[in-house]
Amino acid sequence: QVQLQESGPGLVKPSETLSLTCTVSGYSISSGYYWGWIRQPPGKGLEWIGSIYHSGSTYYNPSLKSRVTISVDTSKNQFSLKLSSVTAADTAVYYCARATAVAGPFDYWGQGTLVTVSS
Amino acid sequence: DIQMTQSPSTLSASVGDRVTITCRASQSISSWLAWYQQKPGKAPKLLIYKASSLESGVPSRFSGSGSGTEFTLTISSLQPDDFATYYCQQYNSYSVDVRFGQGTKVEIK
Numbered sequence: 001q002v003q004l005q006e007s008g009p010g011l012v013k014p015s016e017t018l019s020l021t022c023t024v025s026g027y028s029i030s031s032g033y034y035w036g037w038i039r040q041p042p043g044k045g046l047e048w049i050g051s052i053y054h055s056g057s058t059y060y061n062p063s064l065k066s067r068v069t070i071s072v073d074t075s076k077n078q079f080s081l082k083l084s085s086v087t088a089a090d091t092a093v094y095y096c097a098r099a100t101a102v103a104g105p106f107d108y109w110g111q112g113t114l115v116t117v118s119s
Numbered sequence: 120d121i122q123m124t125q126s127p128s129t130l131s132a133s134v135g136d137r138v139t140i141t142c143r144a145s146q147s148i149s150s151w152l153a154w155y156q157q158k159p160g161k162a163p164k165l166l167i168y169k170a171s172s173l174e175s176g177v178p179s180r181f182s183g184s185g186s187g188t189e190f191t192l193t194i195s196s197l198q199p200d201d202f203a204t205y206y207c208q209q210y211n212s213y214s215v216d217v218r219f220g221q222g223t224k225v226e227i228k
Contacts, residue, residue: 046206048217059215095162103217104210105153109162
């Protein structure tokens with residue numbers, strides 16, 4: 001069974017960089033599929049941040065592209081998110097997920113991790 | 120940019136009711152549409168992909184239809200476990216444009 005688990009700090013200061021890692025079990029990232037990050041501000045809807053293929057090809061939401069970096073470490077079966085220059089508007093539950101194509105659909109999801117941006 | 124609009128935003132229904140949720144795209148997305156169910160504090164769960172294909176393990180009371188710009192998610196007989204928020208998502212891999220609808224909350228009447 002494919003499982004994804006997000007990890008990283010739950011509190012980030014404004015202007016700093018948010019860093020999260022998603023550890024995948026039950027499936028080898030290097031075998032294929034796309035791996036993505038989606039976020040959900042408290043009480044609001046879902047926003048796609050970006051996705052990566054096991055080869056390292058990346059695809060980002062244009063509205064976040066200037067601040068986002070997604071990378072993959074196939075040796076650890078992990079992929080990571082970095083979001084720079086964060087503000088309170090970046091406070092959200094961050095999910096990692098597997099996608100059957102670059103833009104979805106997302107068939108397996110992590111449980112999500114709340115990241116709060118506050119001083 | 121393709122915009123996705125769901126209606127209604129909230130829906131009150133009773134167990135056993137037939138429920139229909141609509142998702143409209145601002146331009147044609149062919150059949151590149153998925154539906155998700157999300158319960159409070161949980162990750163979204165994929166229900167339907169390619170507009171009408173049922174994800175493995177999802178009960179057959181869920182069905183999807185539509186193409187182009189108008190899509191529907193139907194629950195044929197609402198069960199207690201179905202009270203949740205539902206999101207549509209367009210996944211246009213050609214332009215890598217991933218958009219979710221704003222969600223429809225199905226609550227107990």
